[in-house]
Amino acid sequence: xxxxxxxxxxxxxxxxxxxxxxxxxxxxxxxxxxxxxxxxxxxxxxxxxxxxxxxxxxxxxxxxxxxxxxxxxxxxxxxxxxxxxxxxxxxxxxxxxxxxxxxxxxxxxxxxxxxxxxxxxxxxxxxxxxxxxxxxxxxxxxxxxxxxxxxxxxxxxxxxxxxxxxxxxxxxxxxxxxxxxxxxxxxxxxxxxxxxxxxxxxxxxxxxxxxxxxxxxxxxxxxxxxxxxxxxxxxxxxxxxxxxxxxxxxxxxxxxxxxxxxxxxxxxxxxxxxxxxxxxxxxxxxxxxxxxxxxxxxxxxxxxxxxxxxxxxxxxxxxxxxxxxxxxxxxxxxxxxxxxxxxxxxxxxxxxxxxxxxxxxxxxxxxxxxxxxxxxxxxxxxxxxxxxxxxx
Numbered sequence: 587x588x589x590x591x592x593x594x595x596x597x598x599x600x601x602x603x604x605x606x607x608x609x610x611x612x613x614x615x616x617x618x619x620x621x622x623x624x625x626x627x628x629x630x631x632x633x634x635x636x637x638x639x640x641x642x643x644x645x646x647x648x649x650x651x652x653x654x655x656x657x658x659x660x661x662x663x664x665x666x667x668x669x670x671x672x673x674x675x676x677x678x679x680x681x682x683x684x685x686x687x688x689x690x691x692x693x694x695x696x697x698x699x700x701x702x703x704x705x706x707x708x709x710x711x712x713x714x715x716x717x718x719x720x721x722x723x724x725x726x727x728x729x730x731x732x733x734x735x736x737x738x739x740x741x742x743x744x745x746x747x748x749x750x751x752x753x754x755x756x757x758x759x760x761x762x763x764x765x766x767x768x769x770x771x772x773x774x775x776x777x778x779x780x781x782x783x784x785x786x787x788x789x790x791x792x793x794x795x796x797x798x799x800x801x802x803x804x805x806x807x808x809x810x811x812x813x814x815x816x817x818x819x820x821x822x823x824x825x826x827x828x829x830x831x832x833x834x835x836x837x838x839x840x841x842x843x844x845x846x847x848x849x850x851x852x853x854x855x856x857x858x859x860x861x862x863x864x865x866x867x868x869x870x871x872x873x874x875x876x877x878x879x880x881x882x883x884x885x886x887x888x889x890x891x892x893x894x895x896x897x898x899x900x901x902x903x904x905x906x907x908x909x910x911x912x913x914x915x916x917x918x919x920x921x922x923x924x925x926x927x928x929x930x931x932x933x934x935x936x937x938x939x940x941x942x943x944x945x946x947x948x949x950x951x952x953x954x955x956x957x958x959x960x961x962x963x964x965x966x967x968x969x970x971x972x973x974x975x976x977x978x
Contacts, residue, residue, distance in 0.1 A: 628736045629679030630969035637964035641671045643955040645788075649901075650951045652930040663706055665699040665953050667788060671723070679969075684731045687749070691723035695789040702786070704765025704778060715764050717785045723755035724792040728799060744804035751799055751821055755792025757853070758830045759785050784830050787853045787897060788953075794828030795855035797821045811868035815879070818861040826893035827852040834897055849936045854896030857889045864907065877909040881924055887932055894935055899952040901931040916967075922960040929954040 629635060645667045648655040658664040675689035696716050700706040703715035728749020736743055762780055769776045784790070803817030830853040864879020884902025888894040909922035931952035933941070941948045 628682055629677060629685050629966075631679050631681055633679045633969040634967045635677045635964060636967070637675045637962060639673045639675070639960060639962035641669070641673070641958060641960045643667075643669050643958040645669070645953045645955040647929070647956065648951045648953050649929050649931045650949045651932070652928065654929075655951060663700055665697065665701075665786075667695060667697045667953065669693065669695045669789070680729070682737060683735060684729065686727075686729055687747075688725070688727045690725045690754070692721070693723055693791065694718070694720040697786055697789050702763055704767070710765075710778075712765055717761040717763065717789070719756075719759040719761070719785050719789045719791055721756060721759075721791050724797075725752045725754040726750065726799065727752065728801075730801070741807040742805060744802065747799075747801040747803075749799045749801075751795070751797035751823075753792055753794050753796055755790075757790050757792045757794035757828045759790055761785050783833065784853075787830070787832070788899070790830065790853070793823065793853070793855045794830070795823040795825040797823045805866075808865075813866045814864070815866060815877075816861070816863040819859065820890075821858045822891050823855045823857050823889060824892035825855040827896035828855050832897045849895045849939070850897035850934075852896050854894065854898035855892075856885045856894075856898045856900070858885055859883070862907070873913040875911050875913075877907075877911070877922075879907045879909075881905045881907045887934065897936075898934060899931060899950065900934055901929070901952055903954060904928040905958075916965055918962075918964045920960075920962050923957055924960075925957045926954060 646659075646664050648658045648664055671691050671693040673689055673691040675687070677688075678686045680686055696718050698714050698716045700712050700714055702717065704710060704712040706712045726749055728747055730745050730747030730749075732739075733744045733746065760782055762782055764780050765778045766781045767776055768779045768781065799819060799821045801817065801819035803815075805813050805815045807813050832850055832853060834850040835848050860881070860883040862879055862881045864877055866875055866877040868875050882902060882904050885898060885900050887900040903926055905924035905926050907922060907924040909920060911918060911920040913919075931950065933949050937948045937950055940946075
């Protein structure tokens with residue numbers, strides 16, 4: 587019975603870790619210093635647990651504020667992101683209460699649109715083209731510790747963690763963009779050409795910042811076989827902009843005078859946050875459990891530390907998150923599918939500055955997914971055998 591509870595608690599840590607971006611509001615799959623695939627309880631010193639998690643989503647519904655732009659679907663001008671990410675992770679026990687966690691995401695994302703490839707208008711209909719990013723993302727390394735001994739506290743516990751997000755992912759991925767109107771500075775003549783430039787921020791592999799992640803997570807057995815779980819994390823990204831050009835600028839006329847806002851000419855290195863709360867219930871079939879929860883994830887308008895200029899799409903998603911897991915021996919399989927209930931693209935710093943200057947409401951848009959698919963597997967290696975206890 588005690589072993590069974592340990593396995594359930596290990597799964598609780600597994601499900602409360604996973605946080606994944608679902609569209610243009612780019613939370614890049616971080617969950618603080620935990621490990622995708624599970625940071626199980628009671629890892630013995632030098633014992634390893636390894637895992638891999640696959641995530642998929644399609645973002646295509648555009649929102650300004652919390653109002654969906656249905657006309658984008660009717661006119662078929664929506665931007666569509668197809669995202670595939672595989673995250674490889676490992677945890678090593680430093681003690682029964684403390685563990686080292688590392689993870690590295692590898693992703694492939696297609697982004698199709700009209701406006702990035704010549705636009706779509708009666709004079710120039712354009713064409714839907716695709717840009718792509720593929721490769722490793724930002725790695726994470728951290729240390730987490732259970733407040734109470736996980737061997738004796740199987741009914742409730744709380745884990746605190748701190749870690750680093752490393753800028754290992756390329757934050758300046760570039761691809762070909764077609765039918766772009768280019769003006770020759772020497773002649774002043776314009777023509778449409780294929781240009782090679784950075785892809786949209788939402789599909790960049792990394793953000794270029796060294797971040798500090800802070801996390802807390804816990805569980806509580808409310809009744810026999812019924813657990814409540816929750817976690818929250820925040821990633822501080824002090825760097826302002828990362829040097830990746832966006833080809834964005836806003837020109838307005840105030841009292842007959844042109845004013846240019848160039849805040850968004852580079853990509854911002856934004857903070858990220860997420861929180862989850864839910865319940866897990868064991869089934870009658872040994873090793874099978876079901877979970878139901880809610881999840882919040884997003885990007886703030888302003889960072890807690892550092893500048894908040896540059897281009898970002900601030901906002902958040904609230905989702906319902908059902909899941910199922912199966913444990914057998916040293917292997918754990920799990921499936922989760924967060925389903926979006928509420929989505930909002932908030933005003934950016936530039937949106938607010940332009941609105942204040944003109945008196946006209948301004949709010950950029952962002953594309954969100956309806957759901958996300960997450961499939962993971964973890965495997966726990968045997969603990970090392972004690973050596974050198976008795977002399978030969």
